Amino acid sequence: MNSDPKARIDAALTQAVRNAARQPAPSRLASALDYATTPGGARIRPTILMSVNGACGDDQPQLADAAAAALELMHCASLVHDDLPCFDDADMRRGKAAVHRAYSQPLAVLTGDSLIMLAFETLARAADAAPSRGLELLRILATRSGMPMGICAGQGWESEDKIDLRAYHMSKTGALFIAATQMGAVAAGQEAEPWEELGARIGEAFQVADDLRDALYDAETLGKPVGQDDLHGRPSAVAELGVDGAIRRLKDILSGAIASIPACPGEAALAHMVRAYAERLTPVAPAHSRA
Amino acid sequence: MNSDPKARIDAALTQAVRNAARQPAPSRLASALDYATTPGGARIRPTILMSVNGACGDDQPQLADAAAAALELMHCASLVHDDLPCFDDADMRRGKAAVHRAYSQPLAVLTGDSLIMLAFETLARAADAAPSRGLELLRILATRSGMPMGICAGQGWESEDKIDLRAYHMSKTGALFIAATQMGAVAAGQEAEPWEELGARIGEAFQVADDLRDALYDAETLGKPVGQDDLHGRPSAVAELGVDGAIRRLKDILSGAIASIPACPGEAALAHMVRAYAERLTPVAPAHSRA
Structure with a gap:
C-alpha cells in the first residue's frame, strides 16, 4: 500500500475520472470532467479525510481511497456549478478558464451533475468488502452535499431575504469538512458522531482564514478599507471583529479543533496535522504586518 | 403494507422531499424541491420499478419504496436541469412554469443538484436491512444517471459534432428505464443483469412513441409535414420509418419486451403490465387516422 495520502488521493481520482470516460462516451463532456478535476487545488478535504482515517487505523484502505476521491469529486462539482454565470459568473478557477468558459454553459452544468453521480458511483463500487x-x-x-444540511443548502441560503447565519456557514463551508472528518473515521470502522465537531471547527477556521485573506488582499492591492463587507454582501469575520480580532478568533478555533479530537490510536499525529494546517492558514498575519 | 404502487410511490416521494425541508432550511429552495416533484407526471419509471419488484416478490418493501422515490427524484432533477435556458429553455413543464421561471435560474440549478443528492440519500437511508x-x-x-452510460452522457452527446446514435439513445432515454427494471429486481433480491433488456426495450418504445406523438401533433395542429426532423435536429423514428413504419416498430419493440421478461414468480402479471403500457403508448394510431 502506498502510504502517501496525496498519491493515494490522486490515484483514486484519476481512476474514477478515467472510469467515467470509458468508451463509448461523449468526448467533450469526458474531457471536461478531467479538466474540472486536474491539476486541482490543495485537495484539503480528502487530505483531512485521509488523516483522520489514518489516525483511526486505515484498515480498509481501498474504501478510504474511494471516500477521499468521492469527497473531492463532490467539491469539484460544487466549484463548477458555483462558477456558472447565474451564480458567481467566474471567468477563472485555479489559474485557468472556468469550465463554462473553456467548454460551454450546458457542458458546465453536465460536468457538475456528472461529477456528483461519479462521487456516489465511486463510493458505492468500493464498498463490497x-x-x-x-x-x-x-x-x-x-447529507453534507444536499438539503438542508449540505452545500446545496449553503448556496440556497444566498437566495433568501433573511439568512440563518449559523445554518448558512455550517452548510456552505462547514459541510464538506464535517464530511471529511466523519468519512475518514467511518471508512476505518469508527462512529461518525464524535468527529463532527473537529470537521465543523476546521470549516470555521477555513472560513475565517478566507475572510482574512480577502480583506488583506484588498488592502494591499486595491487600497480598499480592510474589513469591509465583501462584494456579494456575505457576512465576514473581519467585518465583525477586525483583522486582529479575526486572527485571534482563528487561533481559538484551531485550539478548539485540537481539543475536540476524539480518542483514537493516531490522536497525536492528528493534532500535529491540525497544527500544520493552522500554520498554513495563518501566513495571513505577516502579510497583514507588511501592509 | 399498502399494495397500491402509486400510493406507495407518492408517500415515499413526499416523505423524502419533507426530509429535505427539515428546519433550518432555506425556504425558497425547499419550496422549489416540492414544486419540482409535485403533482408529477405519470411516474412511469418508479411504476415500472414497482411492477418488476412486485413480480420478484417485494420482500423488502421499504427498500423498494425508497428505490422508486430515488428514481423519480433523479428523473425530476433531470427535467429541471434540461429545462434551463442553456439547454431546452422551456417555459413550461407539466402544465406550470418551469422551475427557473417560477423561482430563478440559480434556484433551478440548486433544485436539480439537491434532488440528485436527495435521491442517493433516500436510498442510502433505507438500506440498513x-x-x-x-x-x-x-x-x-x-451508473444510469452519470457518465458514460447515464442521462448525463445522453445530454452530453448533444454537444458532440459526431453522435454515436446507439449510445445516445441508450443513455438519453433508455438509462432510467434500465434503472427501473434492474432496481425493481435488485430491491427484491434478484440479479440486475437479466433485467437490462426489458428496460432497454421499454425505453426504446418510449422513444418511438414520443417521436410519433411529436410528428402527429405537428401534423394536426401546425400543418407541418409529418416525419420531419424535430426542431433540435435529434434523430427520429418517424423521420427514418414514416408514421406507419414507426407504429409497426413500436409494436415489435413491445413484443420483444414481453419476450425478454426473465422467469420470475410474477412473470404473467408483468407481461400484462407491459401490454397495458403498450396500450397507453399507442393511442397515437387513432390520432393519426383522424389526421
Whole structure:
C-alpha cells in the first residue's frame, strides 16, 4: 500500500475520472470532467479525510481511497456549478478558464451533475468488502452535499431575504469538512458522531482564514478599507471583529479543533496535522504586518 | 403494507422531499424541491420499478419504496436541469412554469443538484436491512444517471459534432428505464443483469412513441409535414420509418419486451403490465387516422 495520502488521493481520482470516460462516451463532456478535476487545488478535504482515517487505523484502505476521491469529486462539482454565470459568473478557477468558459454553459452544468453521480458511483463500487461502512459513507456524503444540511443548502441560503447565519456557514463551508472528518473515521470502522465537531471547527477556521485573506488582499492591492463587507454582501469575520480580532478568533478555533479530537490510536499525529494546517492558514498575519 | 404502487410511490416521494425541508432550511429552495416533484407526471419509471419488484416478490418493501422515490427524484432533477435556458429553455413543464421561471435560474440549478443528492440519500437511508442490495441499487442509479452510460452522457452527446446514435439513445432515454427494471429486481433480491433488456426495450418504445406523438401533433395542429426532423435536429423514428413504419416498430419493440421478461414468480402479471403500457403508448394510431 502506498502510504502517501496525496498519491493515494490522486490515484483514486484519476481512476474514477478515467472510469467515467470509458468508451463509448461523449468526448467533450469526458474531457471536461478531467479538466474540472486536474491539476486541482490543495485537495484539503480528502487530505483531512485521509488523516483522520489514518489516525483511526486505515484498515480498509481501498474504501478510504474511494471516500477521499468521492469527497473531492463532490467539491469539484460544487466549484463548477458555483462558477456558472447565474451564480458567481467566474471567468477563472485555479489559474485557468472556468469550465463554462473553456467548454460551454450546458457542458458546465453536465460536468457538475456528472461529477456528483461519479462521487456516489465511486463510493458505492468500493464498498463490497464493508457494506455497512459504505452505506454510512454514502449517507454522510449525500447529507453534507444536499438539503438542508449540505452545500446545496449553503448556496440556497444566498437566495433568501433573511439568512440563518449559523445554518448558512455550517452548510456552505462547514459541510464538506464535517464530511471529511466523519468519512475518514467511518471508512476505518469508527462512529461518525464524535468527529463532527473537529470537521465543523476546521470549516470555521477555513472560513475565517478566507475572510482574512480577502480583506488583506484588498488592502494591499486595491487600497480598499480592510474589513469591509465583501462584494456579494456575505457576512465576514473581519467585518465583525477586525483583522486582529479575526486572527485571534482563528487561533481559538484551531485550539478548539485540537481539543475536540476524539480518542483514537493516531490522536497525536492528528493534532500535529491540525497544527500544520493552522500554520498554513495563518501566513495571513505577516502579510497583514507588511501592509 | 399498502399494495397500491402509486400510493406507495407518492408517500415515499413526499416523505423524502419533507426530509429535505427539515428546519433550518432555506425556504425558497425547499419550496422549489416540492414544486419540482409535485403533482408529477405519470411516474412511469418508479411504476415500472414497482411492477418488476412486485413480480420478484417485494420482500423488502421499504427498500423498494425508497428505490422508486430515488428514481423519480433523479428523473425530476433531470427535467429541471434540461429545462434551463442553456439547454431546452422551456417555459413550461407539466402544465406550470418551469422551475427557473417560477423561482430563478440559480434556484433551478440548486433544485436539480439537491434532488440528485436527495435521491442517493433516500436510498442510502433505507438500506440498513439489506446492505448489499442497497449498495447495488446505489450503483445502478449512479451508473444510469452519470457518465458514460447515464442521462448525463445522453445530454452530453448533444454537444458532440459526431453522435454515436446507439449510445445516445441508450443513455438519453433508455438509462432510467434500465434503472427501473434492474432496481425493481435488485430491491427484491434478484440479479440486475437479466433485467437490462426489458428496460432497454421499454425505453426504446418510449422513444418511438414520443417521436410519433411529436410528428402527429405537428401534423394536426401546425400543418407541418409529418416525419420531419424535430426542431433540435435529434434523430427520429418517424423521420427514418414514416408514421406507419414507426407504429409497426413500436409494436415489435413491445413484443420483444414481453419476450425478454426473465422467469420470475410474477412473470404473467408483468407481461400484462407491459401490454397495458403498450396500450397507453399507442393511442397515437387513432390520432393519426383522424389526421
